[in-house]
Amino acid sequence: MKRLKATIAYDGSGFAGYQVQPDSRTVQLELMKVLETIHKGKVVQVVASGRTDAKVHATGQVIHFDTELSIPISGWLKALNVLLPEDVRVHSIEEVDTSFHARYHTTGKTYRYKWDRSQIISPFTRSLMVHIKQPLDVEAMKKASQAIIGTHDFSSFCAANTAVVDKIRTVRRLDFEEHGNELHMVIEGTGFLYNMVRIIAGTLAEVGMGRRKAEELKKIVAAADRDAAGITAPAHGLYLENVMYKS
Amino acid sequence: MKRLKATIAYDGSGFAGYQVQPDSRTVQLELMKVLETIHKGKVVQVVASGRTDAKVHATGQVIHFDTELSIPISGWLKALNVLLPEDVRVHSIEEVDTSFHARYHTTGKTYRYKWDRSQIISPFTRSLMVHIKQPLDVEAMKKASQAIIGTHDFSSFCAANTAVVDKIRTVRRLDFEEHGNELHMVIEGTGFLYNMVRIIAGTLAEVGMGRRKAEELKKIVAAADRDAAGITAPAHGLYLENVMYKS
Known part of the structure; x- marks a missing residue:
């Protein structure tokens, strides 16, 4: 028995999320269908680094699965990409x-959140970025983000209905990148609570739009209360970019 | 009565082309439905610079329509973009x-044709560019393109079933642009025959892949025979970028 680790990308637009659920098109189901075909009808379990929600994208999701087949690695890459639908691609396998x-x-x-600051939304990227027409004060967003970096109880940035008890997480990095009309937030941490990146993005966008002051962020973190933070930013701006493991 | 000219963009992925046809989602129909709403049920004819095929995109299609309404120009831009689906946007109106x-x-x-030369097709741009995995000899494509520039009988580059009699057209410009993994062909001319840009793109791509020699292009043009040229490149790589008028 061999264990294979693969890095995959997917356009979340056409999926009800990563994880299998009844009567829905999910990334996990597409992977399992293809592996079942390759294994001539045998069901193969696929384990991902974590689930992603409906409409959320991935450029560096990591999965593993076990196989008894003696296909060379380059053959796996080819076979999976031939059989998978084009909105899921395997970038590497080992x-x-x-x-x-x-x-x-x-x-x-690492997650990336993308905003499109064009005056008129682009018809070509409307499912790949979140359009915000009004000017964003990026310097205020950067200032506010300093309160997020570090080890905190992130209860304010966690969907209220979560069962997780320990809400302490460490955000190692939170950067903003400007690429023409695009504004990206890049956030790296040890782990993230449910909706954490989207609530951080939504709250910092409110700062950018002048609806909150950068100074409020410290209080929002300290409140440890979901109601203290801003909106959950839309799913289609979010990308799972990289998953880290002990090397 | 006022005549309004608008420049529009659309993602062709979700359309059966520009022009109205029975039981299909078309750009013209979306425009007419919105104009009918604005004109309280009165049908308004929309005239475009020309039709585009299913899956073909536009960043600078031009349309005109007539109206009796006294809405200011900025109001028109806002109203159309609020009422239109997000895959059609009005960029300017006058x-x-x-x-x-x-x-x-x-x-x-001006048309633009986009190829994605990534090793693995991007799930995010699969409906916006044509993926060619094998290396393209861009210098050979540039050399071959010289035979296209100028005034010629373009019968070799016209869909065989076209009713048009005069197939003489002038290509004023044919450039290649490389943006990372993307290769763009930009072609400007007085007018284009049916499928002309896609047959030029398909033939030049065959030169790029080494399936034809750059020197063959002169003979292909001279043949004035559709069978002499290469394949019709896929629709989803094509963008109508600009329409020119006497100023």
Whole structure:
């Protein structure tokens, strides 16, 4: 038995999210269908670093699965990309130790959140970025983001209905990048609570639009209360970019 | 009565082309539905610079229509973009002389054709560019393109079933642009025959892949025979970028 680790990208627009759920098109189901075909009808379990919600994209999601087949690595890459629908692509695949686990062994993740600041929304990227027409004060957003960086109880930035008890997480990096009309927030941390990146993005966007002051962020973090923070930014601006493991 | 000229963009992915046809989602139909709403049920004819095929995009299609309404120009831009689906956007609108005609008065058009040369197709741009994995000899494509520039009988580059008799057209400019993994062909001419840009793109791509020699292009033009040229490149790589009028 071999364990294979793959890095995959997907356009979340056509999916009800990563994880299998009844009567929905999901990334996991597409992967399982293809692996079942390759394994001549045998069901193969696929484990991802974590789920992503409906409309959320990935450029660097990591999965693992086990196989008894003796297909060379380059053959796996080719076979998966031939059989998968074009909105899911396998970028790399490698054999790993059978002790490797895509979910349990993560040491960090990077997400990217994309805003389109064009005056008129682009018809070509409307499912790939969130359009904000009004000018954003990026310097205020950067200033506000300083309160997020570090180890905190992130209860204010966690969907209220979450069962998780320990809401302490570490944000290692939170940067903004401007690419023409695009504004990206890049956030790296040890792990993220449910909707955490989208609530951070939504709250910082409110600062950018002048609806909140940068100075409020410290209080919002300290409140440890979802109602203290801003809106949950739309799913289609979010990208899972990188998953880290102990090397 | 006022005549309004508008420049519009659309993502062709969700359309059966520009022109109204039964039981299909078309750009013209979306425009007419919105104008009918604005005119409280009165049908308003929309004239475009020309039709575009299913899956073909536009960043600078031009249309005109007539109205009796006294809405200011900025109000028109807002109203149209609020009512239109997000895959069609109006970029600008202006009042023009009632003698202006979006189709009859064109003096030239610019099209762009986009190839994605990534090793693995991007799930995010799969409907916006044509993926060619094998390396393209761009210098050979540039050399071959010299035979296209100028005034020629373009019968070799016209869909065989066209009713048009005069197939003489002038290509004023044919450039290649490289943007990272993207290769763009930009072509400007007085007018284009049916499928002309896509057959030029398909033939030049065959030169790029080494399936034809750059030197063959002169003979292909001279043959004035559709069978002499290469394949019709896929629709989803094509963008109508600019329509020119006498100023």
